[in-house]
Amino acid sequence: MPYENFNLSDWPFRTSADENFASVWAGRARTKDQLERLLKKMMLVPKSGLHVFWANFGMGKTHTLYHLKYRCGQSGRQIIPIYAAMPKRSTGFLELYREIVQAFLSAEMRDYLGRQLVDLGQNTKGASVALHPMFSKSPGVVKSLLAIRNGDIEETTAAMQWLTAQPGLPSAAMKSIGVTYRIKTPEDAINALSALINLSLWGGKKQKQLLLMIDEFQRVGELRPNIINQVNSSLHTVFNAHPTGLQLMLTFSFGKKENVFYLLSAELKSRAEPQSISLDVLGREEAVAFLSDLLGQFRINKDDPRPLYPFSQAAINTMLMTIAQKKTLTPRRIMLYANHVLTEHMLNAPNSLDEISDETLQACIKELLSGDLDTDSAE
C-alpha cells in the first residue's frame, strides 16, 4: 500500500523481522560489508566454517539472517540457506533437529531434495539410491524422501512425520514408507541430518555450500548443563561429519558479547571462525544513516532531495537525542518511535505534505517517555 504523500511505496517501519522485507538493508555499512565478504568467502573456499553471530537487543539479528537467506537465493543455488530457531526450553538435541528438518521440508527444499534424488538415481546407473553410501547410516531418510517425492498424501505425511521425529507415528505408516526404525536418540538425529546435508550438497560442478543458520542459540543458556553438552556435542559431530560444504552459523542475542564464550563447548569454540559478526548499538550518525537509508529504499520518487522526508532533519535529531538520553539507539527502537510519530502525524494532519517539524515530534514523543515499557533488555 503506497503512501504517496510521504513519497513511500510501503510502510517502512517494522518492529519484528519480516521475511517479505528480507531484501531491505538499511545503514550499518560495516555489517553489510562483513556479510557480503562472508558470502564471497563461502563461494571461494570449499571448507566448512562455524560462524558466531552476536547482536545486542533490537539490533535486527533475525532480519540480518533473513537478508542473508535472501542474498543466498541470489547466488544461483551455490549457497543453500537453512534457517532454524533454537526451541525454547529444549529437552535435547532432538528438538533442535526437528526445527532444522522442518526447514529442510519447506516446499522449495522438498522440490530441491527431490531433484537431487532424481539426479543421484541417474548417476548410480541402475543401482538403488537407497544403497548410496551417503545414506548408509540413516537409510530411512532416502526412503522417506522418496515417499515425499511420490506425492501420495498419506505417505508424504507419514514420511514428514518420520523425518521430523514426531512421536506417535504408527508402525503401519512407517511400513507404508518402508522404514523400520524411528529417530529417537541424538545419534539417530545426527545421522539423519548428515544424510540430508549430504544430499543437499551432492552434485554440481562447483562445491555447494549449505548455510545452516540457527537463530536464538543463546537459549541454550537456559538449559541444564547436560542438555547444553548434548546440543553442543551433536552440532560438533554434524560439523565434523562435513569437512566441506557446511557453514554453521550460530546467533546469539544478549547484552554482553563476552558471554558467548560460556554457551559454546570447547570443541565448537575451537572450530569457530576467528572473525565473528557483531551487531552492536548504533551511534547518532549511524542512526541517521540508518533512517535515511531505510526511507530511501521505499521512495516512489528516488530523486527526492530530502533524505529524511517526511521527517525534518531537526525532528530526527531531536528524536535521536531524546532516545539516546535514556536508552540505547537500536534499529527496532528508532523504528518504534518513528512509527509512532508518523502515525500520529497521519492522524492529526491527513494527506499533509509538510515535513514533521521539531515541535510536532516533541509533542508526540513527550508523552511516550514517561510510561515507556521499552527497556534495554530482552522482551
Next chain:
Amino acid sequence: MPDEELEKAIALIKAGNIDQGGKILVSLLKQNQQIERAWAWLYVYVKTDDQRIYCLKKVLELNPNHEKAKTALARLTKQQTFQLEPSPSAQENKLIAPKDTAEPTAKQKRRRKPKPKPEIQESEPTVEKSTKSAEPHVFKIENYKVVFTKPGENLFAKDKRTPNDFPEIDSGMYYGTKLVIGGVSITSFDYPNCVEEGRTLHKSQCYFCEFFSVSDCPIRRDPTILRDVIALYSQNRSYWQEYQERRDEIIDAIYSELKAHGRPLHYEILTKIVCDRYPKLKLNSRKIVHIMGWHTGKFECIGEGVYKAK
C-alpha cells in the same frame, strides 16, 4: 499454719521458685498484713521498683530497725530519682516493667528452666583466654558450653558440638555463636540486658531478665563471664557485619551479570560467568542458587534452575 506457710514460701524462693513462693506470700499477706518477714520476702517477688519500695516501707513500718530494708530503700529511692533523667542506654533497652502482674511471661517460663544439675552452680566457671595475645577473639571457655553454628542454621537446634570441639575462628568463616550457660542459650543477637549494658545490673533490674533468675544467674555469680561474653559477641557482630557486606557484594555481582546479560540464564552457566569474573568471591553454584532463591526482590526463577534479573 501461717508460719509453716511462710517457711515454705521462703524455701521455695530460695530454691529459685520465686513465682510459687511469691503467690503463697501474697495469700498470707491478704490474711494478715503484719508479718514482717512476708513483706521482706515479697520484695523479691514483686516486679516494679514502686512495688519494692512499698514492700520495704511496710517492713520498716513493722520494724523500723531493719537495717537491710533501710539500705535497700535508700538505694532504690536514689535510683528512682536518677532514672527520672533517662539514660540513653535505658532508652535503647526499652525496659518496660510489667505493671501489676506477678505472673512470669511466657518467655520467662520457657527460659527459666530449673536444671537438675546446672553446670554453673556446681562449680564456679573459669574462663580462660587464649594464651596468644595476638588473637584476642579466641576464647577457651570451660564449664559452660560454646556452640558454634553457621549463619542460617537454627541456633536453638540440637547442639552439634561439644566444648572439646571449641572452634578456632578463622577470618574466612563467619559463624553465628551461641553460648549455652546453665542450659539456657544466649546468642549474639538475643542476650541478657547486662550484655547490652556492659555491666552487671542491679539485682532489681535482673528481675526482668528473660534468661536467668536472680538466684541462679551465672553472670551475677562471676562477672568474668560477662566480660568474655561481651567480647565474644561484639566480635561475632563484627563477623556478622562482614558477612552481610560480603553477601551484598555477591548479590551485586550476580545481579549485575544477569542484568548485563539481559536474558534468563541457568544457574550453572551463571556460576561459570560469576566465578570467572569475580574469583575473589569464591562462589559455587549452590551458593548462587541459594542467594537467588532468597532474594526474590532481585531475582526471578522462571523455570527449573533458570533465573532472570528483575
